[in-house]
Amino acid sequence: MPRPSKFFRVATEGATTDGRLINRDWLTQMAASYDPAKYGARVNMEHVRGFYPDSTFRAYGDVLALKAEEVDGKMCLFAQVDPTEDLISLVNDQRQKVYTSIEIDHDFADTGAAYLVGLAITDSPASLGTEMLKFCAGATENPLRMRKQKPENSFTAAEETLIELEAESAQTGESFFARIKAMIGKKDAGSAERFASIEQAVEAIAESQRELVEQAGSRQGDDTKLSEQAQEIDGLKQQVQDLKAAFATLEKVPATEPRQPATGSTTAHPTTF
Numbered sequence: 001m002p003r004p005s006k007f008f009r010v011a012t013e014g015a016t017t018d019g020r021l022i023n024r025d026w027l028t029q030m031a032a033s034y035d036p037a038k039y040g041a042r043v044n045m046e047h048v049r050g051f052y053p054d055s056t057f058r059a060y061g062d063v064l065a066l067k068a069e070e071v072d073g074k075m076c077l078f079a080q081v082d083p084t085e086d087l088i089s090l091v092n093d094q095r096q097k098v099y100t101s102i103e104i105d106h107d108f109a110d111t112g113a114a115y116l117v118g119l120a121i122t123d124s125p126a127s128l129g130t131e132m133l134k135f136c137a138g139a140t141e142n143p144l145r146m147r148k149q150k151p152e153n154s155f156t157a158a159e160e161t162l163i164e165l166e167a168e169s170a171q172t173g174e175s176f177f178a179r180i181k182a183m184i185g186k187k188d189a190g191s192a193e194r195f196a197s198i199e200q201a202v203e204a205i206a207e208s209q210r211e212l213v214e215q216a217g218s219r220q221g222d223d224t225k226l227s228e229q230a231q232e233i234d235g236l237k238q239q240v241q242d243l244k245a246a247f248a249t250l251e252k253v254p255a256t257e258p259r260q261p262a263t264g265s266t267t268a269h270p271t272t273f
Helices: 024-033 085-093 130-138 170-184 191-220 223-251
Strands: 008-012 043-045 061-071 074-083 099-105 115-122
Touching: 008 099, 024 061, 024 074, 024 115, 043 061, 061 115, 074 085, 074 099, 074 115, 085 115
Parallel strands: 043 115
Antiparallel strands: 008 074, 061 074, 099 115
């Protein structure tokens, strides 16, 4: 199951596609009042809400939380989403629908406050921005009215975004170490099988550390440090192989010295034990 995304910007005070301006109070109200348990905003394509789960216009995730912060003197709204695998693939892998636009209900449930009721992904920032803004402002009827939950709702100009997932949770880490613990905790296994389990556990840890090092190196660009840490991991794996070879040799050595034949008996057939 996909992890929650990091917060990313979905709106900035200023223009809407309806010829109006986004008031900063709307953004702060949405951030303060948003609650998925009260009304959860879903992620859709081009502000179109499909009826069928296998439609191109199906939901692509859910908005989990909102926060408002000022950037360069303008109030901005940031969202955290729970994306589907399709959304991650569309935005990050296929580079499709890389902009977002929000739908604002200015008087949600007669509260007198603005609320986020939808988040759309789009590839047409101009159509949902300047060009559509001018067209909507001069039109007798808003051409986007059929896509809105309520005619008076606003669509914001699109914001470019990238879906970045949060780091793995502690629960995920706990499950990893539980698996490692299970590998090395086989009490009833023979010595060879037990050592093989320990070997697998150490190699699993080494591989996980390599992935973390590579991710950190790609973010920091420190190729020298990355190379050194990768060599340390390779060294650890080599030590495991050396231990395995040594253990195989030890298994061939008898656990006790062989008993010497009994001597000095006057019987015709000495007995050994």
